[in-house]
Amino acid sequence: MPELPEVETIARDIRPHLVGAVIRGVRVLKADILRGIGPREFERSLAGRRVAAVGRRAKHVVIALDDGRRIVIQPRMTGSLMVSAVPASPDKYVAISAPLSTGLQLTYRDVRRLGAIHLLSAEAWTRYDARIGPEPLEAGFTAARLAVALAGGRLAVKKALMDQRRLAGVGNIYANEALWSAGIDPSRSARSVTSDEARRLHHALVRILRRSIRRRGTTVRDYRTGTGEPGAYQSRLNVYGRARRPCRRCGRRIVLTHAVDARATYFCPGCQH
Ligand SMILES: [Zn+2]
Numbered sequence: 727m728p729e730l731p732e733v734e735t736i737a738r739d740i741r742p743h744l745v746g747a748v749i750r751g752v753r754v755l756k757a758d759i760l761r762g763i764g765p766r767e768f769e770r771s772l773a774g775r776r777v778a779a780v781g782r783r784a785k786h787v788v789i790a791l792d793d794g795r796r797i798v799i800q801p802r803m804t805g806s807l808m809v810s811a812v813p814a815s816p817d818k819y820v821a822i823s824a825p826l827s828t829g830l831q832l833t834y835r836d837v838r839r840l841g842a843i844h845l846l847s848a849e850a851w852t853r854y855d856a857r858i859g860p861e862p863l864e865a866g867f868t869a870a871r872l873a874v875a876l877a878g879g880r881l882a883v884k885k886a887l888m889d890q891r892r893l894a895g896v897g898n899i900y901a902n903e904a905l906w907s908a909g910i911d912p913s914r915s916a917r918s919v920t921s922d923e924a925r926r927l928h929h930a931l932v933r934i935l936r937r938s939i940r941r942r943g944t945t946v947r948d949y950r951t952g953t954g955e956p957g958a959y960q961s962r963l964n965v966y967g968r969a970r971r972p973c974r975r976c977g978r979r980i981v982l983t984h985a986v987d988a989r990a991t992y993f994c995p996g997c998q999h
Pocket residue numbers: 973974975976977978994995996997998
């Protein structure tokens with residue numbers, strides 16, 4: 727958390743305010759969220775740079791600068807990224823603030839500081855990007871491509887779906903939801919998934935991710951959009967967070983287990999086997 731739909735929502739919200747703007751100065755208030763770069767160097771590197779593009783890759787917001795470098799932000803559990811008017815009151819959870827030439831301010835806030843921020847050269851970004859699997863919402867991502875991503879895995883299909891080297895952007899919430907929708911037991915090995923099941927799973931995954939983006943993501947706890955609001959997809963979840971409640975398809979009680987991976991796995995014993 728946040729996963730593909732949430733990070734996509736953040737990127738879409740901040741993009742119109744950032745692209746073309748010049749970063750006037752940067753203040754790093756919590757240096758421990760930076761990776762591979764010190765706070766002073768980070769501040770120096772960004773000051774005066776123009777933002778060329780804002781996008782998403784897997785669960786990262788990627789801000790491309792006019793010198794080719796990329797600010798790569800992974801909000802993880804409690805991070806949020808926002809462009810707003812300068813806040814009136816100081817906030818102790820602000821980790822980075824960057825005033826922009828437009829008068830607005832880019833702020834990264836992180837309550838537990840579990841997030842991570844990299845500043846990568848164009849070449850380092852290319853290498854980083856190459857280690858991440860295909861994007862499920864890209865045109866070239868077909869059911870056959872999903873089957874390839876799952877192939878050769880002894881690990882549980884749910885774990886394979888969440889493995890960022892196999893597939894980008896899917897985490898615990900959407901893996902649970904997609905497997906329920908496709909009627910596949912999350913504990914089954916990835917390589918046991920048939921081509922028919924891969925087709926169903928592909929369809930479910932793409933549909934669920936798109937729907938969640940339309941509803942601006944899922945807020946279970948801390949996730950906020952790029953405008954500071956909660957998402958709205960949580961009311962549409964079919965299994966995640968619904969332990970012991972009746973399955974919306976067959977009426978059996980949803981089961982919560984931690985036996986598949988270390989994470990919470992929700993499934994319906996009636997229609998996922
Ligand atoms: Zn069911």
